[in-house]
Amino acid sequence: MLSFLWKRLSEVGPKVSGRALRRFSEAEVERLLRARVLIEQRRADTWPVCTHCDCGLDARPIRTVGDELRACCPHDPNEDEVLAGDDLRRFAIEPERLAIAIAASGGLIGGVSPIGEGIWLLGRTPAGCAVVACLDAQILFGPGTSLALKSVAAGDPVSVLATECGPADGLRLTEMGFAAHAIADVMERDEADVERLRVERLSPTVGATRLVVDLTASSVTFDGQAIDLPPQMFSAFRMLAEQVDQRDPVLRSQEIEHRFEREARGVMRDLRKAIARCLSAEEADGLVRTVRNRGYRVGLDPSEVILTR
Structure with a gap:
């Protein structure tokens, strides 16, 4: 769930619906609510209109029809959408709390601190590798960002976690002296079905091209x-x-x-x-x-x- 929320934060923003979280267990959602990674918002009282509808409404009303909760179409009841109760839940994702949860899941040392907009130092692995997470790899190519990362790493090797890291971005980061990883590639569920950061996958490339x-x-x-x-x-x-x-x-x-x-x-x-x-x-x-x-x-x-x- 941690890698899903990071990708969601990167691609859509800090809002997420109960329907989007339905794939995860209630226990996972509650755990992240307690950790303040997720902040529950006011429940939805309307629903988006049909993509092909010309009713002119900004949103569909939600009504209880018999035993069902429905997002009602004003023109055709057959277009009503049946909802589950959790569909109406709304959450906000707290980026820094999410970064802290990812760091804690891998047992990183030293604490989380922001480096710039959308970039956090998550801490260090026991082997001394500085781990940096960013919402978008393109942020890292901005003026002065490379020097900022090297400054906070204080001479230690750096592994960068990004939402996506294609071949071109990976090569460019390697040329900058950083090891690059897509965050989904270094997160894995353990025996207890809890998603954790696998620090053994973060070893930087030896002799990285500069x-x-x-x-x-x-x-x-x-x-x-x-x-x-x-x-x-x-x-x-x-x-x-x-x-x-x-x-x-x-x-x-x-x-x-x-x-x-x-x-x-x-x-x-x-x-x-x-x-x-x-x-x-x-x-x-x-x-x-x-x-x-x-x-x-x-x-x-x-x-x-x-x-x-």
């Missing part, structure tokens, strides 16, 4: 952020990136000077400045590392770098 260099498109992406480089600076960065998977990942100064007919220090200085226009100066210095008396290298593990053609 830097993608597309040689055909002459583009560079770091942690999901595009780096717009002029052609000459892209050529310099390409030389660095192509050296990553070599036995010696250091690009020697002599090779840079031979290629650009300039002092290597000046070329790398200009490259860092170009990168810093899209990232920070610190990130630029981290990407282009000086190796004293030898040359320069990309400041990442080879497993974090992908070159595509």
